[in-house]
Amino acid sequence: MFLKIWSFFAGYVKVEIAGFSVERFISQAVTKGMILWDLQRDGGKFLATISRKDFWKAQNLAEKTSTRVNPKSFHGFPVFLSKIKKRPLLPVGALVFIVGMVLITSFIWRIDIEGTNRINATEILSFLEEQGFSVGNPRHGVAYREIEVLLLLEFEDIAWVSLSITGTRALIRLTETIYHPPLVRRYDAEDIVATKDGVIVHMATSAGTPLFRPGDVVAAGETIVSGQLNIETAEEGLLATQYIQASAEVWARVYYTMQFNIPLTYIEKSFTGRSQRAYSITVGSQRFDIPHATHNFIYYEVIENHRQTSIGQDFPLPLSTTATTYHELTRNLRSRSPEFAQELAQELAARRITEEMGDNPDIIDKQINFTQNHRELEVEVFLTVIERIDQTQELIPETPLETPEEAP
Amino acid sequence: MAKINIKRKLTTALELPKDVMLGLPIITMTGDEEITITNHKGLVEYSAGCVRLSTPLGGLKIFGINLILKEITAETVMIAGKIASVSWEVK
Numbered sequence: 143m144f145l146k147i148w149s150f151f152a153g154y155v156k157v158e159i160a161g162f163s164v165e166r167f168i169s170q171a172v173t174k175g176m177i178l179w180d181l182q183r184d185g186g187k188f189l190a191t192i193s194r195k196d197f198w199k200a201q202n203l204a205e206k207t208s209t210r211v212n213p214k215s216f217h218g219f220p221v222f223l224s225k226i227k228k229r230p231l232l233p234v235g236a237l238v239f240i241v242g243m244v245l246i247t248s249f250i251w252r253i254d255i256e257g258t259n260r261i262n263a264t265e266i267l268s269f270l271e272e273q274g275f276s277v278g279n280p281r282h283g284v285a286y287r288e289i290e291v292l293l294l295l296e297f298e299d300i301a302w303v304s305l306s307i308t309g310t311r312a313l314i315r316l317t318e319t320i321y322h323p324p325l326v327r328r329y330d331a332e333d334i335v336a337t338k339d340g341v342i343v344h345m346a347t348s349a350g351t352p353l354f355r356p357g358d359v360v361a362a363g364e365t366i367v368s369g370q371l372n373i374e375t376a377e378e379g380l381l382a383t384q385y386i387q388a389s390a391e392v393w394a395r396v397y398y399t400m401q402f403n404i405p406l407t408y409i410e411k412s413f414t415g416r417s418q419r420a421y422s423i424t425v426g427s428q429r430f431d432i433p434h435a436t437h438n439f440i441y442y443e444v445i446e447n448h449r450q451t452s453i454g455q456d457f458p459l460p461l462s463t464t465a466t467t468y469h470e471l472t473r474n475l476r477s478r479s480p481e482f483a484q485e486l487a488q489e490l491a492a493r494r495i496t497e498e499m500g501d502n503p504d505i506i507d508k509q510i511n512f513t514q515n516h517r518e519l520e521v522e523v524f525l526t527v528i529e530r531i532d533q534t535q536e537l538i539p540e541t542p543l544e545t546p547e548e549a550p
Numbered sequence: 551m552a553k554i555n556i557k558r559k560l561t562t563a564l565e566l567p568k569d570v571m572l573g574l575p576i577i578t579m580t581g582d583e584e585i586t587i588t589n590h591k592g593l594v595e596y597s598a599g600c601v602r603l604s605t606p607l608g609g610l611k612i613f614g615i616n617l618i619l620k621e622i623t624a625e626t627v628m629i630a631g632k633i634a635s636v637s638w639e640v641k
Contacts, residue, residue, distance in 0.1 A: 145621065169592035169604075172624045181619035183598050190619075 145179065153194035153218035160187045161209025171196075171203055194220065250281050251310040252450065252458040259318055261299050266314065269296055278426075278460075281307050309456030331385035331537040334367035336360045338531045340394030350388025360531070366392050369537040385539045392532040395506070400494060400523040404483045407517070409473050411441070416470040424462045441471040480514055487512065487521040495525065504528045575605040582633045585612060588626050593619075601629055602639075609639030 159167065168178060168188075176196040182189050192200060197213065204211045226233055253270070255263040270276060275289055286305050293303045293316070303316040334350065342356050350367040354360055369388040374380045418437035423430045447465045452458040478486070491510060495503060507526035512519055561571040568574050575589040587603060587610065594609065595602040596619065601612045617631035 165593045165596055168596070168622065169594075172622050173592070175624060177621070177623050178619070179621040181596070181622060183596065188596075 145177070149179075149191075149193055149218065151219045153216065153220040154191055155194055155197045155216050156189070156191050156214040157197065157200070158184075158187050158189055158212045158214055159204075159209055160212070161204070161207065163207060164188050164209055167204060167207040167209040167211075170207060171200055174199065174203065176200060189214070194218065246459060247310055247453075247457055248281060249310060249460075250277060250279050250284075250307065250312045251460050253277060253312045253314065255314045255316070257316040257318065260321070261297055261316075261318060266293065266297070269293070281310060281312075284312075309454070310458055311456050326534075328387065328534075329536040330387075331369045331539055332387045332534045333365045333369050333537045334388045334390045334392065334532045335535045336362055336364050336366055336392070336394070336531045337533045338362050338394070338396050338529075340396040340531055342366070342392060342394045343528060344393040345390055347388075347390040349386055350390060352390070360394065365535075366390065366532065370539070383540075385537060387534070388537075390532055391530060393528055394531045396527050396529055396531065398498075398523075398525040398527060400491065400521075400525070402487075402490065402494075402521050404478070404487050404490070404519040404521060405517065406480070406483060406514075406519060407475060407477045410476045411443075411471045411473055413443075414470045414472055418468045420466045420468070422464045422466070424464065426460050429464075437468045437470075439468055439470040441473050442468045443471055444468055480512075480519065483514075483519040484512055487519060491521065491523045494523075499527065499529075573606045575607060575610070577610075577636065579633070579636070582614075584620075584628065584630050585633055585636065586626060586628045590625070590627050593622065593627070598631075601627075603627060607638065611635075611637045611639060613637075 161167065168181070168190075171178065176192065176199060178190045178192050180189075180191045194216070197211070200211045253267060253276070255266055258266070267276075270289065270293075273289070273292055275284070284305075284307060289305050290303050293314075294300055299318050301317045301319040303314065306313050306315075339361050340359075342354055342358050342360055344356055345352065345354070345366070347367050350369050351371060352367050354364075354366050360366060367388040367390040369386050371384040371386055372380055373382045373384065416439070418439070420436070421432045423432070445467045447467070448462060449464075450458050450462040488510065495505070505525055505527050507524075509524040511522045511524075513522070514520070558572060560566075561568055569576050569589055573589055575587055578586045578588075587605070589606065590610075591604040591606065593601070594604050596617075598617055599613065599615065601617055601619070603610045603612075612629055612633060613635045614629075614631045614633040617629055617633075620628040620630045622628075
């Protein structure tokens with residue numbers, strides 16, 4: 143290996159050795175300190191490789207041993223240099239290329255964010271852009287700590303953040319805080335009020351004065367359990383009034399109505415299988431279309447495949463290619479049978495119930511009414527659901543609350 | 551001869567390297583693909599099937615197929631190819 147590296151830089155010659163006693167020539171040559179390698183017999187001749195310096199010495203020796211050493215080809219760095227001398231633009235081009243590469247790789251061309259779950263990565267990127275850190279910034283002289291602190295101050299949900307730059311790629315790794323439910327403010331005195339209209343089916347009061355009973359109809363906002371306690375006796379009447387935090391679980395039958403329409407005709411899209419592809423190159427923020435592919439589809443769907451060029455994984459460059467594929471579509475007017483429309487309405491109703499009431503609402507009655515006209519099916523869904531309707535609300539006493547005096 | 555014997559005995563007694571003290575050749579083979587001979591005294595014959603070398607112990611013959619002298623210097627010869635046999639020529 144060392145011989146090959148050394149011989150490349152010193153230059154070497156592939157020679158053809160012929161004559162009466164080639165072995166004698168080789169023995170004498172190596173005795174005189176010359177090095178030969180890759181020696182092989184080719185019929186009556188010998189092919190060998192010899193260093194450029196030794197080649198001229200070998201010529202003198204060949205005369206003494208009645209052999210001929212004919213050069214076949216010259217190789218190595220000196221030959222490369224002599225070729226470059228004939229083509230001066232080649233080193234200039236190489237230099238321009240190297241300088242260009244150094245320049246282009248001294249900027250940040252991609253910012254990746256890892257570890258986001260609740261926080262939107264786009265929000266972080268826009269915030270960083272406002273703060274002057276974005277794609278295209280020089281990668282040297284970045285105030286890492288300052289950016290990390292800015293992110294921690296701006297986003298309360300970030301518990302830990304780290305910014306690192308490898309190559310032309312900036313990586314922001316973060317850990318979000320553990321989700322904590324919003325704090326519920328408690329007052330000194332509270333009523334339990336209804337959140338929805340309904341008929342009370344069950345209520346369990348642990349503190350406060352109930353104002354309704356099971357079977358009563360209650361409207362949203364009405365006080366169900368009062369935090370005002372009147373202490374009274376039959377003989378002496380009202381003795382005192384206390385204001386407490388009322389506590390109760392109230393379950394009620396709540397009625398819901400949903401209305402929506404299912405059209406009896408619809409447009410079905412289907413791919414014809416024909417597609418056209420167009421390419422474009424984006425340099426920085428400038429996009430250049432390669433105008434060879436056009437399409438004449440009336441209806442089509444577009445799929446864009448975007449690829450950023452990169453040297454290895456850590457050196458993304460501001461050059462990307464986009465392959466845009468246009469898939470031709472046909473649009474056909476189709477009609478639904480009323481039965482199919484009703485099935486669809488059932489599915490849609492179930493989906494909307496899940497969306498609005500969660501996965502397992504306690505539905506005790508469901509009625510769906512259909513009204514059909516020539517264009518659509520009008521759907522009306524009536525639901526009876528048993529659910530909790532209690533909510534605490536601040537109670538403002540008629541007389542100010544007395545602060546209990548501290549014992550001396 | 552007596553001088554050589556004394557040198558050999560002394561080398562053996564003092565456990566000195568024989569290749570250095572007596573100039574004996576060292577032959578290293580890598581499978582049947584490569585053979586390196588250090589302390590040779592010159593190339594006597596070379597063809598694709600046979601390489602004959604002169605050494606302080608006498609002639610050394612290497613037989614094989616497609617033999618190439620990968621490197622030859624004043625001290626070392628490295629031969630590559632399919633080596634079939636290595637033998638000493640009796641003096």
